[in-house]
Amino acid sequence: MKFRSVRLSMALSAVIAATPMLIAAPGVSVARDEGMWTFDNFPLQTVNEKWDLSLDQAWLDRVRMAAVRIQGCSASFVSPEGLILTNHHCVVGCLQELSSAETDYVKNGFMVGTREEELRCPGQTAEVLTEIVDVTDRMLTAGMGMEGQAFAQARQGEVARIAQENCAGDPKFNCQVVDFYRGGRFALYKYRRYEDVRIAFAPEFQAAFFGGDPDNFNFPRYALDASFLRAYEDGKPVETPNHLKWNANAPAEGDPTFVVGNPGSTSRLLTMSQLERLRDQQLPVTLIQASELRGRFLTYAASGEEAKRVSVDPIFGLENSFKAQYGQHQALLDPAFMNTKRQEEAQLRAAVEADPALKQRIGDPWAELETIQAAARDLYLPYRQLAASAGGGSQLYAYARAIGRAAAQNAAGQLTAERKAQLEGALGAETPIYVDMEEIRLGYWLSKTREYLTVDHPQVKALLGKESPEGLADRLIGGTKLTDPAFRVAALSMTPDELAAADPLIAWVMANDAAAQAVASDWNQKVTIPTAQAAERVAQARFAVYGSNIYPDATFTLRISYGEVKGWSYRGVDVPAFTRIGGLYERHTGAEPFNAAAGFLAAEGRINKDLVFDFTSTNDIIGGNSGSPVINARGEVIGAAFDGNIHSLGGAFGYDGALNRTVSVSTSAITESLRVVYPQPRLLRELGVRG
């Protein structure tokens, strides 16, 4: 088994295909706990007044220095010896890689008695944001008066110079120039980087993901979605005096909470016409098609033990992304949500209209985007079926396309040795291929392509010839040699003619690829590029009107959001903010995914059932925030964010304080687990709590 770290890791942005990073919703009203704030622009006064606190920049610096960015997730130092708290679903890939036929760390957890037994997670790094330097002037000066390619090169050159000056190729540092407010502001983010990160503790999978898909994005929850890593350097644990103090006591309802982490991507400046196209076209067709694939997978999974095993991971990924997009769609279908967005847009447009100089500079990007949406409505289905979703997720299709394109580039003298070596590495890797799943994916994609583009579409005719979607898929997947890594690497040195003769799948993909690329290019020219240009002017208008009193869209860089512990109410149902450990045993049925982990079942007689397990708060977070420390006003860690409720998924487009909730696992549940379920006295000592 292998589980991707999705949920709140970075997986929600796929739907917003045509729209790059934009700046955020107004935030001019602070009645709601909205915002993913940068550390140099946090509304300290608002927060201090709201909860009668006296937070200051020193407090912010302290929590910033304890925050850790890892691959696709967030985390924090929680001891002076480099111990890192994050989510279990952020380390499950590492656990999978470290497991063997004898030792299944995913199923059984990772529990060792000594620090020496902690195992390195391949490829895992940890980064601490040590410095934020405004470089807006330098960046705006670079490329001034230039256009097109020259402009882009000048900007890229300046980025490289800034990085070189500040990090100088030192592998201990990572320098990144971040573009906020779409060119309104630039900042150098300098990270201290650790490249030896080891797994220190993980619970059983079933403890971390109790409730599975039915509970995903829902609450109440009983998930111990927490694990510990440790940063090492020169073979020794890193000294981390700037860590968060562990507070094993759960917060109370209404307590202020701060979530510090790396939200991946938001699109809060999409215009109404863009949101409406997403709502009326892109999301419905995406949900409808994903549902059919889900049904195909589920029946396949029920056909036998091996089928179940190989489809667990794809079904998890599919259901997770289905639910994320379902939540986004629900937000866009909510009239109140859309009215807020409409008012915000009207307000901004009025402010532009009232300022002739600004109006002169900005023009009317809203009208342009509306025109672009008309084109997008016409082009979307062909683009989706023939380009964006081509292959339906089949790995063999992806190999065939990569090989075919490389051969074409090679024939045109455009394949660099570097690129070829890179491809050889990727294609030569041993990756398990599940032929049944490949056939389902390819057949499903062909079937939906015929259905949505119709039988009479020229490209549908070219793809299918005289075969049925499923018949063709079975023939191509059954006949390809691409399951063999050696063949894949060898294929990379063949000419297009040799490839066409050597493999039916590659031949077929190559025969249809020019048309697919033409469709993608059409979409790019008529939708992606003009959207980016118009969206940039919307963002500039926003920055001109509101300045940095608003927070920028998420960029997978460090942010802090404030909020409070709070449940919510929806359609007459009140959802309390807390669950308690005893609830796990009540929810346990024994049937997957509501089968409590063996460790928890064994500990039932000894565990304190009154302790808080998971809790919800009003913090504004999104994918990428997984593993973020939840911090109280004293700067102590009281939990790790691991999910949002279903309403929070609308956070891609805007924050709704009445409904959006962050879901976190409490330090009280983690502590109790380390005491009673998976006894780890060494970690408890390190966290400064009694064993």
Add this chain to the structure above:
Amino acid sequence: MKFRSVRLSMALSAVIAATPMLIAAPGVSVARDEGMWTFDNFPLQTVNEKWDLSLDQAWLDRVRMAAVRIQGCSASFVSPEGLILTNHHCVVGCLQELSSAETDYVKNGFMVGTREEELRCPGQTAEVLTEIVDVTDRMLTAGMGMEGQAFAQARQGEVARIAQENCAGDPKFNCQVVDFYRGGRFALYKYRRYEDVRIAFAPEFQAAFFGGDPDNFNFPRYALDASFLRAYEDGKPVETPNHLKWNANAPAEGDPTFVVGNPGSTSRLLTMSQLERLRDQQLPVTLIQASELRGRFLTYAASGEEAKRVSVDPIFGLENSFKAQYGQHQALLDPAFMNTKRQEEAQLRAAVEADPALKQRIGDPWAELETIQAAARDLYLPYRQLAASAGGGSQLYAYARAIGRAAAQNAAGQLTAERKAQLEGALGAETPIYVDMEEIRLGYWLSKTREYLTVDHPQVKALLGKESPEGLADRLIGGTKLTDPAFRVAALSMTPDELAAADPLIAWVMANDAAAQAVASDWNQKVTIPTAQAAERVAQARFAVYGSNIYPDATFTLRISYGEVKGWSYRGVDVPAFTRIGGLYERHTGAEPFNAAAGFLAAEGRINKDLVFDFTSTNDIIGGNSGSPVINARGEVIGAAFDGNIHSLGGAFGYDGALNRTVSVSTSAITESLRVVYPQPRLLRELGVRG
């Protein structure tokens, strides 16, 4: 194999759960070929002016007397000896019943050399509308001054009296009092009824349904969806001097066309708030859930020969209804369509506001319906999952519920002997039960119920207990004795306690049925009943403002629509109005469902490929119109309507002349088939064409 007659037979109304029959869209503007007109209120002048014709009431009477209503479909007499033209998909049930292990009339068609070999279709009747009598005054007088139950009984009594006076229990006649414009007008429809209807000719299934689901609701089409029945009385063919003359020549583009048949149900007076709830809640969740079931079925069907065989019919039904609802959803997502509806509503509301007496009588049903929609949004998912869609289509679940409810009624002394006998008949019938499909349906329904209502819904907890959806479904379907007709009948005499002990599925359904009925009752009280009351006043407002210058909503009674032969254009693609026989051979791939029928393949060298096969016209039709004769201005039959294009599905809510098209099989293709493919000289002679 068994195929339901859906497509344009009556299957589209399920989605409009809460809204009974309403009257129709304005029709005050006749720029578009809109309307399903009654024969006593056809806009003769408009039509005559538009095409420079001189149609009169005699012409209308003549075509009315040739029109035939059959079970769920429409048809027409096309010879003086009772020969009836209808669609193949309207007789496929009959063919299935007449088939045996040796003789498969569905697959091979029904072709006989003499009239004596024509076989009776069990249960099939044919009805001709002979008289329309206005009974508005009688009906309005009946029950005047009464309310509630007394009112309803007085009205029912008057209906019975009218039927008695006019049909007097004569089985040769059927008297029906039809309510138009929701109580604005009542008419007696008197039908001559024939109870011996035989199959005279049917082509091969693959000729009738070439293109299957991919081509369904699309065009170009190459479907010979035509068959012949014959009405008999006293063992002899019925004499039908009032028949339509057979014209084997195809019409030309722009020629006027009249479709005469029985549209089943439209809801063109739904208010904006009702349409918006359908668009934003009911249709998306219906489409998303149906897609998942489709995926489950498709993978199951691919698992083996037997699985394929037993799932053909359910998959056909599911795909047909999916596409119908997808088309409806697309219409509601079309801003132009919704703007038209919005303007119509504003116009009517303004007319009511401008007339104080009318306003006093009508009140503001639009505002009431908006309030009801808020309740419907909250109640819909529980109502859908626990009541309307309970069981997911499982036949065994339906048996269990019927038996459990009968036992409860019996215990309360409310089960009449008549009702019990009726149930015994239904439950005792030998019906094939496919256990795998039953498990898929029940597991799917339980899984979606948990997903949409959440794990924490009390009724979800009660349904699942400690089991998984699929595990529970397998246990209940595996353990029930309801597959045995004898047990089903025996169960009907058991007490609730005995049933609970005798069968796990019945026990489980009974344990959860009270809660399901409470949810249904809640929906009924808060949505269905107040919707009917408000909708009636919307209809009265409409009738008061426009009178009978508008056509009433469809009621599965005889209507005539006018239009012309015309293709359409959508998103830059022009769809011509005609296909020709030669196109079938070009579209033939050999792979299902694009494998031409054996008869057509064998005839390729002899058939005239230039003849028109199918064609489209602007006529306004809907489910129930299947088999309707398409008539030219001279009153000759030139085709049989069998489908609409995807856009026509929005016709449930309103007619869009730019896009809505009727799809018909031409008499030219039928004639050529009877000449060359399935030689039937006796029928050609009867139709008056050369063999």
